[in-house]
Each structure stands twice: as structure tokens, then as C-alpha cells.
Amino acid sequence: MTAASLPESLPRRVPVRKVLCLLPIALVVWVSLRHRSVLQEGFGQLRGAEWPWLAVAAAATCLTWVAAAFTRQGAVVERLPARRLLAAQFAAGAANHLLPTGLGAGAVNLRFMTVCGVPLPRASAALALYLLAESVSRVGLLAVLLLVFPDALRPGTLVPSDAVGPLLFAGAAAVCAVAAVLLLVRRVRTAVGSFLRTALGEARSVHVSPARAFALWGGALAFPVLQAAGLAAVGRALDVPVPPAHLAVAYLAATVAVALVPVPGGIGSVEAALIVTLVAAGSPAALATAAVLGYRIITVWLPLLPGALTLGALVRLRVI
Template sequence: MAATESLPVTGGRRLYVQLGITLVVLVAAGGMLAAHRATLDSGTDRLAAADGEWLLLACLAAVATWVCAAVAQQGAVAERLPAGRLVAAQFAACAANHLLPAGAGATVVNLRFLTRCGLSVRRSATALAVKAAVGGVVRCVLGVALLLASPGTVRLPARVPPALLVLVPVAVAAVVLAVALSARLRRAVGRGFADVREVHRSRARACALWGGSVAFALLHAGVVVAVVHALGLGLPTGRVVMAYLVASGAAALLPTPGGLGSLDAVLALALTAAGAPGPEAVSAVLGYRLLTGWLPMAPGLLVLALLSRRSAL
């Protein structure tokens, strides 16, 4: 009887916790929007005068990124995931990712979703790690391929800084040494390689993982390209894509919510280096942010609350 009576109490506490978390997230989202109100106001005039057809194309590309993220996530696991809830979880993860640093929001949402779908915590975490690693590899490969296809896209420095020649080998050696000395890291790396091999035993899973990751990166770059064309900047598409790849790679190294600040600054700098005037580059970054982060945030948080209420997270 006591155990039976404790169930409603536990369920009620859990509901209060979920409501409290949702309220905190909504307040944080409102604070972020209020803090960037000046930036929003400064770029409104340029975006209002932008080409509507290009902006519509940018919106469609932004929506398609969530579908591609769902395809890549499905490719990282063997179990069949519910397609509708998987796409909804990626949409919610996008909103959560702009509130916590270094992609922690998206990781938490996807981890909860996968465990609710029956995967163990270890397998869920490994699937997310595999997806993230493939995403990083895809960005590097796309950048190298773009440089090889269009050598004049980016002006490389004639002389590599000596500090870079020292820091890169030292960083690689430190990682290898840490893995060699730690049994826990060796086991984690071994499990990761085992899961990667398991993924590539199925051609469909490998195509979903890699194809979804490639499409995700290209569609995000496509949003920037469409916004740049909407503003009439006239930059070559290759330079804009390279600017996004460089900016997203740099933002991944900085623990800011959703790359906020780091991605904005690097992308604006990269677009300026590609030939865009400073104010127009800032407007392009603002348009990209509006379509991929700020405008979807409120509905994304509502989807997050709905998924949590239905025990999908």
C-alpha cells in the first residue's frame, strides 16, 4: 500500500521538475533574445530589403537540416527509431543546443531520446560520439575537397607559423599518450571503433550516417549562401561555403551555447575576408542566426516540452 501511494507522489515531483526545467529554459531563451536585441534591430533594415525568394530557399534549407540530422542519427544505431519523433527530437535538440555550451543541450536531448527508445546509456553515448566524429570528419573532408577543386577559393599563408608546427604534433602526442596510459580511455576507444565497424557492416546504415552528415553540413552552408545572395553581396559560392566550414570548425572548439558569439564572430570575419563589406557580413550572419537558431527556438522549446510530457525524452 505504501509503495502504491508513493507512485503519485513520485510522478507529481517529476512533473514539477519538468515544469521547472521548462520554465528555466524559456526564461533563458528570453534573456538571450533580449541581450541581442540591438543586433537584431541593426540588421532588420537590410534583411527586410533582401530578396524574398532567396530567403525562402534559406528557410527550406534550414528546415531540411533537422531531417538530415535525424537520418544521420538513425544511421548511427542498429535499432529502428520512430521517424516522426526522431525528427522532432532533432528540432528540440537544436533549441536546447543554443542554451547550453559546446553542444551539451543537443547531446542531453538525444541521449534521453535514445535511452527512451530502448538503447542503453553506453550505446546511446557511443552512437552520439560516432555521429559527432563523422560530422567533424565530413567538415574537414569538404574543406579539403573544396580547396583541391578550387585552389583560389582561400588564400593560404605563404609561411606556416612556427607555433603551429609545434602545437599540432604536441597535441596529437598528448592525446595518444593519454589513451595509452588510461585503461578506461583504451576501453572507450575500443568500443568506439567496434561500433564504427558495426555501422559500416550495413551499407544502408553507413549511407544514412555519412549521407546525412554531408547533407547536414552542406545545407547549413547553403543557408549562408542563400542569405548572402538575398542581400546581394555577390560573393562566390565556394568562398561562402569555405567561410562556413572554417567558422563552424572554430566554433566547435569554443564552449559557447550553440556557438553563439564564437560562430558569429568567426563567420563574420570569414565573410569579410571573402570580400563582403563589414556591415553586410554582419547582416548575413544575423540572417543565418535568425533562420537556424533564434526563430526556431520558441517552437523548438515547445516541442521539447511536448516530447518530455509524452515521455519521449
């Protein structure tokens, strides 16, 4: 082999799939090292908790992957392989904590659906339908709980009154910017129109089948319910003096508030928002911090390495 031919042969020998298998594990190690102080404090808080309630929180966390699998299946007409779909949701959870919020899970599920034979435009439409159903269910559940428990959060503690104006202005500016792009850039307008037509067609096809519609909306509603139940269980384990329903309201309010923050898995932003909402619900700041750290240990950090290993295995097996 000559020196001239060496650079041409090297790229062919790079084990791309093996690198992709190991990449999630390397990212887990990197993220864990960056947040090692949070991990140490969180595990320290859990040592004095009531373990039966922690087991309930762990069970609720496991059921969230089942709920996600139901919702993903309900978003497409084709029948997806159930076991692989569930494994993909477990892996997507890990990917979602390693990439900006929503991108990791979206990429995993988009690849999974295309491997299962769903055309890319329809897979993208199914992904958008899933996000719509999950968002509507989460916001709707929060609205219902706030109507039933209007005193769950102390008014003015989440968004100061002097911050409402700037927030509304920022939201209006974002809407105007999107509208300007759609009006001025013909290619973007055409692409968006084509996607919307595909998405509407996919939504009509899904809702023709009662089983698919039930899986879509039932799973989308069960997902935030199970997440909120996990936080309520951790609160009981640590004797947080807040009713479980108020803890659920605090969780939903925090997750809705940080939904648009582009942080990997919401790490950092979710913790801060949860602590603020728990304090607004009436918890002492120390107990709120302990509950949030314990909850994130159970829902994020403990499944992170197994989820990364599952993601690597699915890549190696060409499931995604």
C-alpha cells in the first residue's frame, strides 16, 4: 500500500456502526461527570426515604415507556412490532437526555418507523401527531387540575407580574417571525404546506380506527399522569407536606413552562422549575430540593445507562 492510497482506504475501515453503538455510552459518562455533584446529593437524599414509595415511583417511570409505545403506535396506521417498539421508547428516553429536548427521542422514533417500512413523510407526520397529542393532553390535564384545585399553586410565584409583558412580547415576536418567513420564502411555504397536507391525511387515517385513536390519546394522557404520579410518590417517600394532587399540578406546570427550553433532557432547567413549583405548592425549599433530586435520580439517571446500552444494541441490530 502506497502513501497516496492510504488516506483513501482509511474511511472504508472506520467502523461507523460500532462508533454509533458506543457514542451513547460515552455521552452518558460525560453527562454524569458534569452533574456528579447533583448525583451525589440526590442519592444522599434517597437514603433516608421510604423505599415502598420509591418503588411506586420506579414502577410509574417504567409504565411511562409503555404509555409512549401506545401513543407511538396510535400515531401510525401500520402495526409496529410491539417488543421492538417498547425497546425503542426505552432507548429514546436515553437519547432525549443526551440531545436537546425532543430531538433525541424524535430521531430514534423517526428512524425506527422508517426501518419498519413507514415512508419518511408519513413518519414525520406521525411524529408531529404524537407531539401534538402529548402537548394537548399535558396542557389540558394541567388546566383541569387547576380548575379542580385552584389553590394548588400560590399566584404570582411562578411568573412575576412584571415578567408577563416581556413574555407576551417575546411570544408575539416569535409568531410574527414565523409568519414572515412563511409569507416571504416560497420554498419554505411550499414545504410546510406539503407537510401539513400529509399530516392531516395521516391524522384522518388514524382517527378512522377507534383502536388507533384510543392508543394515541389514551397513551398521550397516561404519559403525564404517570410522570406526575412518580413525583407524588417521591414526595410521599420524603414526607413533603403537599397533597399528591398539588404535587401533580406543580409537576405539570413546571414541565409545560420548560417545554420550549433547548436543554438536553431538560437537565438543569427542569430541576429549577420543579423546585420553584413545589415551593409555590407549599413545600419548604429544602424538602422541595430533596424531592426533585430524588425524582430525577429515579426517572433520568438510573435508566440512563441501560437506555444508552439499549440504544447501542438497537443500532447494532439495525432496528434503528
